[in-house]
Amino acid sequence: MELVSIVTPCYNSEKYIAETYQSIKAQTYSNWEWLIVDDCSTDRSVEIIKSFQDHRIHLSSQTVNQGAAKARNIALSKANGRYITFIDSDDLWLPDFLEKTINYLQSNDEQLVYTSYKRVDENLQPLLADFIAIDKIDSNRILYNCPIPMLTSVYDSKTIGKITVPDVELREDHAMWIDLLAKINYARAIEEPLAIYRIRDNSVSRDKFKIAKKQYDVYRKYLKMNFFKSSYYTFFWALNGLKKYGKL
Numbered sequence: 001m002e003l004v005s006i007v008t009p010c011y012n013s014e015k016y017i018a019e020t021y022q023s024i025k026a027q028t029y030s031n032w033e034w035l036i037v038d039d040c041s042t043d044r045s046v047e048i049i050k051s052f053q054d055h056r057i058h059l060s061s062q063t064v065n066q067g068a069a070k071a072r073n074i075a076l077s078k079a080n081g082r083y084i085t086f087i088d089s090d091d092l093w094l095p096d097f098l099e100k101t102i103n104y105l106q107s108n109d110e111q112l113v114y115t116s117y118k119r120v121d122e123n124l125q126p127l128l129a130d131f132i133a134i135d136k137i138d139s140n141r142i143l144y145n146c147p148i149p150m151l152t153s154v155y156d157s158k159t160i161g162k163i164t165v166p167d168v169e170l171r172e173d174h175a176m177w178i179d180l181l182a183k184i185n186y187a188r189a190i191e192e193p194l195a196i197y198r199i200r201d202n203s204v205s206r207d208k209f210k211i212a213k214k215q216y217d218v219y220r221k222y223l224k225m226n227f228f229k230s231s232y233y234t235f236f237w238a239l240n241g242l243k244k245y246g247k248l
Contacts, residue, residue, distance in 0.1 A: 001029070001030075001031040002082045002102070003032065003033060003080060003082060004029065004031065004081045004083045004085060004102065004154070005032070005075075005076075005081030005083070005084050006033065006034045006087060007035050007072050007076060007087075008020070008034065008035065008036045008086070008088065008089055009036075009039055009072050009075070009088070009089070010036050010038045010045050010049070010089040011039045011040070011065070011068075011089075012041045012042060012043045012045060013041070013045050013089035014041075014044040014048055015090075016198070017045055017048055017049060017090075018048055018052075019092060020087060020088075020089055020090065020092060021034075021049075021052055021057075023093045023094075023095075023196075024087070024093065026095045027097065027098045027099070028095055028098070028099045029096075029099040029102055032056060032081070032098065033057075033079075033080060034056055034058065035060075035075035035076075035078055035079060036049060036057065036059045036060070036075070037059075037061075037062065037072070038059065038061045038062060039068070039070075040061075040062050040063070040065040045089070058078065060074060060078070062074075067169075068172070069172040070167070072086070072165045072172075073165050076162060076163075076165070081157070082156065082157055082158045083102060083154050083155070083156060083157065084157050084162075085101070085153060085154040087151055087195075088151065090200065091197055092196040092198075093151075093194065093195050093196075094194045094195060097194040100115075100190060100192070100194060101113050101114075101152075101194070102154065105154065105156055108188065110156075111155060111160055111184045112148075112153065112154070112156070112160070112180065112186075112187040113153070113187065113188045113189070114149065114153040114154070114187060114188075114190070115152040115189070115191075115193065116130055116133045116152070116192060116193040116194070117130065117149060117193050117194065117197050118131075118193050119131060119197050120198055120199065121198070122200050124198070127199055128199070128245065130193045131149070131193075131197070131244070132191060133147070133152070133189035133190060133191055134189055135188060135189040135191075136186040136188065136189070137177075137181070137187045138181060138186040139178070139181040142178055142181050143178065144236045144237065144240060145174075145236065145237045145240035145241065145244075146171075146177060147240075148173075148177050149173075150173050151197055152194060152195045160183055160184060161183075163176060163179065163180055164176075166179065166222065168214075168217070168218055168222050169217075170210070170211060170214040171217070171218045174215070174218055175218055178218075208241070212237075215234055215238075216230055216231070219233050
């Protein structure tokens, strides 16, 4: 059974981190390490994490708040697992998430897989219809929007190598998948929902105008596209976002 490295940035997550841990602890695939980087929490997050007393948990604490991308990269630099996956400190996996994704990668000789997930409110009540994963996302398709959530993704670092999360404000996940899909043919999908994504009222991702500006920057500044190409892809990103949240 190959080791899986689970990467989590943590900031003021005392309300949710125990539930996240319970969902990891309940996994039917037990050979994992959980690499948590606390980004200067001012609440009881660190105290709660230390109380878990699980030798598979490795906690690092930042002395300066640097954001989720830096926290994830610190965790990634310490990862020992062949398979890499991500979960934020307020989200949950269903018990067979790791087992089914790892089995899929191994049985099909694939490098990156992700699954569908349930969308709930802060109290885990259904909020939107399940997000359904789209199969065979390639380097061209990933430019139009980011259908691959970190929460349900698992990749094989033995074949891909260790990737880093780009320092792209608020859109680091999309930039990371663009980089990764430049190395492989496509991402594969498992249509079954195997995770639970919490949509919080105070989430920065709820500020769509701010996110749209940062998304444009992915194309214009990170990928060095011209104004017209950057605007073109930002338009389709916005369109796909409206479809994702049932606005169209």
